[in-house]
Amino acid sequence: MVLMSLPSARRAMTRAQARDFITSLAEANPDAESELDYSDAFSLLVAVVLSAQATDKSVNKVTAGLFADAPDPAAMVALGEEGIAAHIRTIGLWRAKAKNVLKLSEQLLALHDGIVPADRAALEALAGVGRKTASVVLNVMFGESAMAVDTHIFRLGNRTGLAPGKTTRAVEDGLIKRIPPDMLRPSHHWLILHGRYVCKARSPECWRCVAFTPCLFPLKTQILERKGEPA
The missing domain is CATH 1.10.1670.10 (Helix-hairpin-Helix base-excision DNA repair enzymes (C-terminal))
Structure with missing residues (x-):
């Protein structure tokens, strides 16, 4: 901090x-x-993960292409770490974020049938997701007063x-x-x-x-x- x-x-x-x-x-x-661009819970989750130490404007610039190529967890996994990295390398911590986005997509498929869970503990168990990110998703997508x-x-x-x-x-x-x-x-x-x-x-x-x-x-x-x- x-x-x-x-x-x-x-x-x-x-x-x-x-x-x-x-x-x-x-x-x-x-x-x-929110000033982040998203269309569903998955794109919001990824956008918030990417927004750490980056502006919303810079994130929106990279997610336009990223979500066009990988709009869901399965497509994100298919894109792979290098494919994700190629889209987001203009934002801070892009290498670590590419790893996390790939891993959380794999976790969503393996543990939640590809659906973003509406549960804090389950969200915080995903790669790159801390309390703040989970709170944003719970607030914006699931109507919680987080x-x-x-x-x-x-x-x-x-x-x-x-x-x-x-x-x-x-x-x-x-x-x-x-x-x-x-x-x-x-x-x-x-x-x-x-x-x-x-x-x-x-x-x-x-x-x-x-x-x-x-x-x-x-x-x-x-x-x-x-x-x-x-x-």
């Missing part, structure tokens, strides 16, 4: 503040969804006070505790996109943050004043 470059909130939000924060994000971006904590959500949880924690699991538990249950599932996308485009790692754009008021980031007023906006 990379170190955050700016200070975190000094305390955690209350549940009421958390609801206000999430509601503000929801109203500003009600139709938020919270996948990536670097953006980890940063937001700490910086804003929404869910402070030293580990991704601690932040995940804090989010589940504070975000209202009826808002938990879509919050995954609201938070990722907010962290990606507004509450950036080194240069948060507080002047255009729709959740400025409930946010507990200690430097938010200074950043606003530096931009020339009224606090």
